[in-house]
Amino acid sequence: MTTTKKHVPNMVLATKKYDVVGTRPVRPDGADKVTGRARYGADFQMAGLLHGKVLRSPHAHARIKSVDTTKAEAMAGVLAVVTNDDLPTDGKEADLRRNVLASDKALYKGHAVAAVAALSPHEAEEALSLINVDYEVLSPVLTVQEAMAENAAILHEDLRTEEGGVKGDKPTNIAEHFRHVLGDVEKGFDESDVVVEREYNTATVHQGYIEPQVASGLWNPDGRVHIWCSTQGAFTVREDVAKVLDISESLVKVTPMEIGGGFGGKIPSYIEPVCALLSKKSGRPVKIVMTRKEVFEATGPTPGSHVKIKVGADNEGNLKAAQAYLAYEAGGFKGSPVGAGSQCVFAAYAVPNQAIDGYDVVVNKPKTQAYRAPGATNAAFAMESVVSEIAQKLGIDPMDIRLKNSSKEGTRRADGPTFPRIGCEEVLRAMKDHPHYKSPLNGPNQGRGVSIGYWFNVGFKSACTISVNPDGTISLIEGSTDIGGSRASISMQAAEVLGIRAEDVRPTVADTDSVGYTDVTGGSRVTYATGWAAYLAADDVKKQMIQRAALIWGVEADSLEMVRGVTKSKTDNELKMTFKELAAELNETGGTIIGSGSLDTGGMGAGGGSFAGNIVDVEVDPETGKVKVLRFTVVQDAGKAIHPSYVEGQMQGGSVQGIGWALNEEYYMSDDGTMANSSLLDYRMPTSLDLPMIDTVIVEVPSPTHPYGVRGVGEANIVPPPAAVAHAIQSATGVWLNKLPMNPVAVTKAIWDQKK
Amino acid sequence: MPAKTYVQTTINGENVEFLCEPRQSLLECLRDVIGLTGSKEGCNDGNCGACTVMFDGRIVTSCLVLGVEAAGKEITTIEGIASGSDLHPIQQAFLEDAALQCGICTPGFIVATKALLDHNPNPSEYEIRFWLANNLCRCTGYDKIVRAVQHAAEKMQEARV
Secondary structure, X not given: OOOOOOOOOOEEOOOXXXXXXXXXXXXXXXXXXXXXXXXXXXXXXXXXXXXEEEEEOOOOOEEEEEEEOHHHHHOOOEEEEEEHHHOOOOOOOHHHHXXXXXXXXXXXXXXXXXXXXXXXXXXXXXXXXXXXXXXXXOOOOOOHHHHHXXXXXXXXXXXXXXXXXXXXXXXXXEEEEEEEEEOOHHHHHHOOOEEEEEEEEEOOEOOOOOOOOEEEEEEOOOOOEEEEEOOOOHHHHHHHHHHHHOOOHHHEEEEEOEOOOOOOOOOOOOOHHHHHHHHHHHOOOEEEEOOHHHHHHHOOOEOOEEEEEXXXXXXXXXXXXXXXXXXXXXXXOXXXXXXXXXXXXXXXXXXXXXXEEEEEEEOOOOOOOOOOOOOHHHHHHHHHHHHHHHHHHHOOOHHHHHHHOEOOOOOEOOOOOEOOOOOHHHHHHHHHHOHHHHOOOOOOOEEEEEEEEEEOOEOOEEEEEEEEOOOOOEEEEEOOOOOOOHHHHHHHHHHHHHOOOHXXXXXXXXXXXXXXXXXXXXXXXXXXXXXXXXXXXXXHHHHHHHHHHHHHHOOOHHHEEEEOOEEEEOOOOOOEEOHHHHHHHHHHOOOOOEEEEEEEOOOEOHHHOEEEEEEEEEEEOOOOOOEEEEEEEEEEEOOOOXXXXXXXXXXXXXXXXXXXXXXXOOOOEOOOOOEOOOOHHHHOOOOHHHOOOEEEEEEEOOOOOOOOOOOOOXXXXXOOHHHHHHHHHHHHHOOOOOEXXXXXXXXXXXXXXXXX | OOOOEEEEEEEOXXXXXXXXXXXXXXXXXXXXXXXXXXXXXXXXXXXXXXXXXXXXXXEEEHHHOEHHHHOXXXXXXXXXXXXOOEOOHHHHHHHHOOOOOOOOOHHHHHHHHHHHHHHOOOOOHHHHHHHXXXXXXXXXXXXHHHHHHHHHHHHHHHXXX
């Protein structure tokens, strides 16, 4: 078994000194979360609360000919039943509404068809069995290859392929095809001494958050709708509920409860509008808690994919050309993350000639959703495997070929952007210099793999207000649901500006009526963007504090400054007050001070994004094909780590999700489109016993935009593991696996095929 | 609706009486009948461990125990781990080591850890990983949880000396 390894010191290139930023205080919501007092979505209670259950399609693809709810409505204890007929009929928001409650077609097994509100969850469940649905069962398409084939069953009769803004003229399952080009890829291949072309398939996987989706809704007689739910974006739920119900956004108030994990899967709304509808019909508040089976069958997942990669290099290891074909499952409705995959597939490399084709393909699975760097992991599994294979063919160290071709400031991507200052090279260098990379392997059937991954990160909009308390603390109101310690990282940025301790900040994640518009907790944006809003709000407080001191002392504000929390005269040493002393004066000198910050921190690529790399050692049992991870090191560019413990936590968590994706997670589909492993027992995500410690190295190459140099770290860490594990398996067995997951069956088969 | 059954039990050292339907799980009774919502539901089939409680000295997933089975038993939930306003060293270690991100699995991990350290005050890393393999965490990758358990064990041993 593994032993605990000493942490390797972080590679810190951010040289500015801070008092609070970079320290590791206990999180402000910590005590509530270790005592069971924190209130998550399912903990919501209200007088008169009803319990809702959702009837779901047992077929992956079927026409819904009729839904008869008469018997369910007549059952004692049932107060409301809803179907798609209860939604507005204006034809708008068709996909959103049809995913919430199916209309003419069920597009995946688990697709919601009707919902019931009753006095107890048990009675609601009984009532579901009284609803009669007449289905005409159709044959399902379950992979992109099936869906793209001639004569494939068609999910949406009205879907046409969009190509360069032009729509095709015949029914199809391909919602979109796009192409990014840089240089001349054919010329690049001609100039290459070695060309490797490989084909990959990856399975559909789920985000796997431990808390199932849950929502409660109340439609008040005054026309206002109040939703309490577990979500990554309260304002997104507000917008979705308003769209589905066709009411004004300001009539919807969303109170985000504590959230039990999301990883992208809790951005979309499923049951929130249904709760509201059931409440409108019953006149009572209604709560719906999904079962784990519903979570697997009707939420998430992230797409399975079919990927082809062709890369050419000269004998010195210079990459000359790279070509990608990316076809991703969108699920029942269009909109896979294939675009994001195309932006990340070659991001780590300065390759002069590139061509990337992307296909968004509908299949009879739940509408796919974001999952930590959505789209990037599928692409990196393929690209990184090819790069490692080229290095082997040329006899070049796999780290050296990556360093030789590393992206850097000024490198242009095929999808358009030119990189600002990024930390790709620094991450690679930290990997190569790491003792893990230089250490020997310790036995037969062991192998080592490396890989690098990129996620562009998003900026988007955040708002924050801060009020000063008389005891020298501040109350901070923000709108980013705290999924992994972000109350701490946001508070710390405000504390740094004001020269107070992290513990002196009282953060609250507020409802949509109480804080300015804030985008989702996603895209690695919260510490970056909401932290920046807190920085602005704190700076606003700072300016007002200086003005108040000027008023108290009868001097010009220009003659004062605030340094590490002490407001003082630039010329008179006698004139100074600590933050606490000045705070105590506020109520008597004009009232408290409230500062605010609101900004749009930009779109995709905010701060340049983040790179993460892995070194992994595995042992492969040649008889059973079981792969054991012996040692794992993750290196990531955090720009500036505000709270290093939570940065490490993101790196470790993302790495382990990547290991699960690599080795055993998948939607194991029956031919009829049933997910055969829709329980946590059978889906089998990694347990503590499957893993070693996950060693972390935080690289700090400050982002050129954020006031403290932050780069979001939530996502890039899931990108490299599958390719690094595949490389390690190859180094142990001599076989490249081209399919995820690399479970014992797949590994054994690959070893046998090699022996043939 | 089936007739309800009267149940008398001990939860976190206090006498508790409640009524429940025979089909209701202990988890449902704790959360919805008694109002102790610290135990969490992640799967309702005994695979995630978020609802772990102590049940007459051993750990169970309370979603797989019926409420009526609580009669006459001694139950400890996450709400009974701290003593008054003092956090238990395990809770303190989870905070200091950043062993939680979203926190939904944390009550189950803390109850399971308490049972581990009661039974084996100085577990090896392997023993910690083996014991906690009943509890799923999707956020942390377990590294910081294992370290927090190690630190809690050290602190508890120091306190005993």
